[in-house]
Each structure stands twice: as structure tokens, then as C-alpha cells.
Amino acid sequence: MxxxxxxxxxxxxxxxxxxxxxxxxxxxxxxxxxxxxxxxxxxxxxxxxxxxxxxxxxxxxxxxxxxxxxxxxxxxxxxxxxxxxxxxxxxxxxxxxxxxxxxxxxxxxxxxxxxxxxxxxxxxxxxxxxxxxxxxxxxxxxxxxxxxxxxxIHVRTAPKDGLAVLASRHHGDDPALAKFLDGRPIASLGNIGSAVKFVRVAEGVADLYPRLGPTMEWDTAAPQAIVEAAGGHVTLLDGSGPLRYGKDGWKNPFFVCVGDIGA
CATH class of the missing domain: 3.30.540.10 (Fructose-1,6-Bisphosphatase, subunit A, domain 1)
Structure with missing residues (x-):
């Protein structure tokens, strides 16, 4: 760069x-x-x-x-x-x-x-x-x-043997996470803290980071820009659009960070 x-x-x-x-x-x-x-x-x-x-x-x-x-x-x-x-x-x-x-x-x-x-x-x-x-x-x-x-760095195309998923250390056993992942081919699931998860997707080490817990806009703005510059996406949980900024109280809804995982 x-x-x-x-x-x-x-x-x-x-x-x-x-x-x-x-x-x-x-x-x-x-x-x-x-x-x-x-x-x-x-x-x-x-x-x-x-x-x-x-x-x-x-x-x-x-x-x-x-x-x-x-x-x-x-x-x-x-x-x-x-x-x-x-x-x-x-x-x-x-x-x-x-x-x-x-x-x-x-x-x-x-x-x-x-x-x-x-x-x-x-x-x-x-x-x-x-x-x-x-x-x-x-x-x-x-x-x-x-x-x-x-x-x-650039996101990777998801391997055929399944996705490498990263989840929050503090919400890793949430039943909602298991429900969200149900039906997806998962090769590994790791739990780590902080915005490190975003850059691991951006550099092609992981494929998917679903966030099913509270975050603030300052938690996500920098990593989202990096992920998207690397070819990935940070979207609302239902995929209806990108995570956006300027919300009341600077609070984010749930979201998902993805590399190239296909449809």
C-alpha cells in the first residue's frame, strides 16, 4: 500500500x-x-x-x-x-x-x-x-x-472442507450461535476476544465471525473498513445490508463478518 x-x-x-x-x-x-x-x-x-x-x-x-x-x-x-x-x-x-x-x-x-x-x-x-x-x-x-x-491481505475463498469460524470468547457457548451455524459446513470454531477476529477474516485465516452480542460503533468501524478493503463484508445478521454508523447511542445491532464464503 x-x-x-x-x-x-x-x-x-x-x-x-x-x-x-x-x-x-x-x-x-x-x-x-x-x-x-x-x-x-x-x-x-x-x-x-x-x-x-x-x-x-x-x-x-x-x-x-x-x-x-x-x-x-x-x-x-x-x-x-x-x-x-x-x-x-x-x-x-x-x-x-x-x-x-x-x-x-x-x-x-x-x-x-x-x-x-x-x-x-x-x-x-x-x-x-x-x-x-x-x-x-x-x-x-x-x-x-x-x-x-x-x-x-485479502479474504480467502472458503475451503471445501468447511468454514473456519471465530466467535467471541464471552459469548462462545451462546445457543444462538449454534442455531446460526446450524446447517453450515464448519471445519473449526475458535473463541477469542476483541476485534482480532475481524483481521483474521481479512487476512484469510478465518472465514466467518458472527457477532450475537452487544458492541459499540468504536469497536467495529476500523476493523470493518479493513475487512471490506480486503474483499470481505460486515453485514447485518440477516444480510439485508452493511453495518452502518451514526446510530442512537453508538450501539450496533448484531452482525456478521465474512470472507468469500459464497451464497
Missing amino acids: TLSTAPGSDAALLTLALRLAREASDLINAIRAKGFVTSTKSDRSPVTEADQQAEKHILAGLRAEAPHIPVIAEEEVAAGIHVKGGHEYWLVDPLDGTREFAAGRDDFTVNIGLVRDGRAVLGAMALPAYGQFYAGGVGLGAVRYDAEGEHP
């Missing part, structure tokens, strides 16, 4: 988001190494110093370098700071998978997505524990960066 620095271009905005995701990843890894305390927010979800410091850094960068684009971020919303989105805005989850992070597991991410007219159009993600970074957008393709360099 060749990312331009032409001011205001989508490629320049994606370059900015990717840089900030990388820097937030470094902050999170440093906090993880020194130790941290986990607190509980008013909605009973966990929060750590890593969430707070990563968000502070990302917000400062986005607001300094793209001041014309509003930013909606998870921890600010939790603190009662409400920003209007308009037709274009950033959605930021500074540490998606805080439960995983706090439990010492590796499946947590940094998500920075750009929404335009209700559609997730650009996304940058970091997987701090894996040293992997992803970027993608409309007309730009999708790429993974890691210690070995830059790798264009």
Missing part, C-alpha cells in the same frame, strides 16, 4: 491513524510491562491506565493534525463527554478487549476508524501483543505490517 502525504487525502488520513495506532500500541505494551490497576466504569466494564493513556495520545494526535474532523472515543463518552459526529468523524477504541488485556491474554487491539456518510471508509488497527498493524480503506486495499515487513 502506498500511503500519500497529500494533505487531506484519505491516504494521508490513514497514514495518520496508522501512526497513532502504532504509538498507542507502544504505550500499551509499556504499561503492560510495568503493571497496572484495573478499575470498573459506571457501565460495569473494566478500564485501565492503558485505555486512558492510549486514548489521550490518539485524541491529541487526531485533533492536532485533522482538527476539522470530530472524534468520538470510548473513554470520553464513558466520562460524559459527547461530541456530535456529523457526516464525517473518527471512532476510536483505544484498547478493545480490556478484559483480555487485564487477564494477561494477547487478544486486544487499538482501533481508529473514519466514518463518512454512515460508512466505515478507513481503518487502522494495532495488535500490540502480536506486533501486528493493519490498515485499509476504500480504494486503498488492505495491508498488515509486522516484523517481516508489509503484506497485502
Whole structure:
């Protein structure tokens, strides 16, 4: 992926988001190494110093370098700071998978997505524990960066022996999941946390991620942009259309993320 620095271009905005995701990843890894305390927010979800410091850094960068684009971020919303989105805005989850992070597991991410007219159009993600970074957008393709360099990514055609399915670690035994998968050829079913599941579909490691539990728009904007740039789809559960943005309370309906699984 060749990312331009032409001011205001989508490629320049994606370059900015990717840089900030990388820097937030470094902050999170440093906090993880020194130790941290986990607190509980008013909605009973966990929060750590890593969430707070990563968000502070990302917000400062986005607001300094793209001041014309509003930013909606998870921890600010939790603190009662409400920003209007308009037709274009950033959605930021500074540490998606805080439960995983706090439990010492590796499946947590940094998500920075750009929404335009209700559609997730650009996304940058970091997987701090894996040293992997992803970027993608409309007309730009999708790429993974890691210690070995830059790798264009694309969803795979589903294998004939069945689908590799990923489900939430916290909703993996939901009877609704078994009902949704009934009748589909399934080769494997894994349960992991956070938005990692999206990028595993985007890079052709998995084929299907049905989400039958609650999520917020900042959880999904960046990964949806990457999946779609890689040739996949993130749709409403009934397939009636893509997952869209700007909903009341920033709450998502159930959805499904798919690679090339055919009809």
C-alpha cells in the first residue's frame, strides 16, 4: 500500500491513524510491562491506565493534525463527554478487549476508524501483543505490517472442507450461535476476544465471525473498513445490508463478518 502525504487525502488520513495506532500500541505494551490497576466504569466494564493513556495520545494526535474532523472515543463518552459526529468523524477504541488485556491474554487491539456518510471508509488497527498493524480503506486495499515487513491481505475463498469460524470468547457457548451455524459446513470454531477476529477474516485465516452480542460503533468501524478493503463484508445478521454508523447511542445491532464464503 502506498500511503500519500497529500494533505487531506484519505491516504494521508490513514497514514495518520496508522501512526497513532502504532504509538498507542507502544504505550500499551509499556504499561503492560510495568503493571497496572484495573478499575470498573459506571457501565460495569473494566478500564485501565492503558485505555486512558492510549486514548489521550490518539485524541491529541487526531485533533492536532485533522482538527476539522470530530472524534468520538470510548473513554470520553464513558466520562460524559459527547461530541456530535456529523457526516464525517473518527471512532476510536483505544484498547478493545480490556478484559483480555487485564487477564494477561494477547487478544486486544487499538482501533481508529473514519466514518463518512454512515460508512466505515478507513481503518487502522494495532495488535500490540502480536506486533501486528493493519490498515485499509476504500480504494486503498488492505495491508498488515509486522516484523517481516508489509503484506497485502485479502479474504480467502472458503475451503471445501468447511468454514473456519471465530466467535467471541464471552459469548462462545451462546445457543444462538449454534442455531446460526446450524446447517453450515464448519471445519473449526475458535473463541477469542476483541476485534482480532475481524483481521483474521481479512487476512484469510478465518472465514466467518458472527457477532450475537452487544458492541459499540468504536469497536467495529476500523476493523470493518479493513475487512471490506480486503474483499470481505460486515453485514447485518440477516444480510439485508452493511453495518452502518451514526446510530442512537453508538450501539450496533448484531452482525456478521465474512470472507468469500459464497451464497
